[in-house]
Amino acid sequence: MSAAELAYGPGGMGAQFYLYPVSGERVAGLGTHIAFSADSRAAVDAAYAAALDGGATSVRAAGLHPDIAADYYGAILFDPDGNKLEVVAGTMH
Numbered sequence: 001m002s003a004a005e006l007a008y009g010p011g012g013m014g015a016q017f018y019l020y021p022v023s024g025e026r027v028a029g030l031g032t033h034i035a036f037s038a039d040s041r042a043a044v045d046a047a048y049a050a051a052l053d054g055g056a057t058s059v060r061a062a063g064l065h066p067d068i069a070a071d072y073y074g075a076i077l078f079d080p081d082g083n084k085l086e087v088v089a090g091t092m093h
Contacts, residue, residue, distance in 0.1 A: 006081060035086040041073045047087040048075040055080040062087075 038044045041062075048062035062075035074088030 006083075033084040033086065035088065038074075038087050038089040041089050044073060044075055044087050044089050048077070051075075051077050051079070051085065051087075056085065059084065 036047070038047060045062045048058075052058065056077040056079050059076040059078060060074070063073065065072045065074060068074070069090070071090040072088060073090045074086060076084060076086045079085055
């Protein structure tokens with residue numbers, strides 16, 4: 001993996017999701033908003049807790065956010081590289 005690539009994955013499983021530039025000198029992903037769908041609210045809670053443990057900064061805590069959508073249950077964080085991560089169970093937007 002080059003210094004311009006980012007890789008993510010669950011603990012002990014290795015990287016399963018990669019971000020990398022396709023051209024130029026830019027670093028992959030910085031400032032990107034990436035949204036993930038979760039199977040349940042408990043999965044959102046677990047992902048939120050794991051992200052915080054990994055150095056992420058909370059933007060919106062895991063929970064109901066009806067200002068986004070009526071049945072939106074999710075969390076939004078900045079990862080240590082500056083990317084915005086969203087994990088949601090229910091309607092995304």
